[in-house]
Amino acid sequence: MHTLSSRRSDDGIVEHDIDPHGVPGLLCVPESASLRTPAPLILMGHPGGLRHMRPRLLLRARRAAADGFATAALELPGAGGRRPLVDVDRARRELRRRIEAGASIDDELVDRLIAPLVSRAVPEWRSALDAVLRLPEIADGPVGVSGGVTAIGVRMAAVDLRVAALGLFAGSYVPRATLAEARGITTPLHMLLQWDDAGNDRDLALELFDAFGSSEKTLQANLGGHTRVPAHAGEDAARFFQRHLARTV
Template identity: 60%
Template sequence: MRFTSERRLDDGVLEREFTLGEIPGILWTPGPASASAPVPLILLGHQGGLKRMYPRLVARARHSAAEGFASAAIEMPGSGDRPRWADAEQARADLRRALDAGGPVGEEIIDRLILPLVDKVVPETRAALDALLALPEIGGPVGYSGGVIAIGVRLAVVEPRILAAGLFAGSFVPRATLEEARKVTIPLHVLLQWDDEENDRQAALNLFDAFGSKEKSLHANMGGHTGVPPWAGDAAGRFFVRHLRRPPATSGQPADTDSGR
């Protein structure tokens, strides 16, 4: 990992751009984070284009920093300054034609669009996590927040360092992801926009039902893909506080575990 820029935002959050091989990324850490006071980390999932997604990502990162968490996002394959990915671009074009025609999107298109992306992004995210956790000011535990939801599902299955996930049900769900969801056991907080024009609501509900987690909650709000209400972030924040921030142990007493409050 090589840091390429650094600036302090007006609320004290330190924002650093980095590269990991050919992969660009951004790390946000709260002001108090240091080697003597390392903080938990939330990996921010998104649908590609760090520059395009930056306003939403930095808003999420600042919200998390206010709770004492660092946040990081990496560029998706084929997006931003990364090399073009012809197969993904063709799948997106086929998807757009199907949506514009008003017909259902076939499983074959969804699989071509989502599954290769999951196969590429998950190893890259795990490599980024290795590098981020090597920083003295990042101490874990780790959470995952965002979408593409199939990426979050795969990470929840294969990455033991991720202890909780807040998933955005706003992307297409391959049948294979439904099967993977049965293996997910970590606590989940799932956000669903009920009228999301880019999401198959029933597929999102089926996915939620398939999750094997003992603790999982579905937070559905009226409105379209970009109509997420501001208070949705507060609920997600409380979820991560419960699972990523543990109070210190007092003398002679063990640290309190999550009570669900």
């Protein structure tokens, strides 16, 4: 795997700027991780370019490292310095116009916005996993998926058996095809829902949660908008990953 640069922070993690197969990425590893005590990996999803999201990703990485986990994030297709996805950008602008106008968001628009991201991002994530899990300080599985574009996380759980814990934030639009995929997924699930999230279809989020075939699934709903996630929600999500990845810690 191509590592562009590495640095040690003052809070116990080693930050690696990586470039697996030409896709910009960030890998954060606890200083305590080694060949004898490899760290389990959590894939961190996010909604944009790495440069813009880096401060928030590092906060999440430090929290995960305190629990003994390494974390990795890739830049989304079409985001940051990557080649723009013209049709996706057009769909995103239309979505914003409809939200501002109070107009309905139909399935066709959601498909145009989300489906191309899923079809491009998931193969990139799986290829990056192949590279990262070969590192001696990283446990070779299982892995967790945390946050990001919901449909990408669902597809990862559907197609990659290395994903043993799925943590979703019900804050992005979901194609109907994602609901169908969820019915075949048995991966343990922890879903966070902000009850007053103006940009999220609450009924669709509840429908998605209900669709999962997982025998262990938890829905945590809190009052407040998209950015008013309470601190204890992060603590609960951390305990979820500890339960399902701890055997490799």
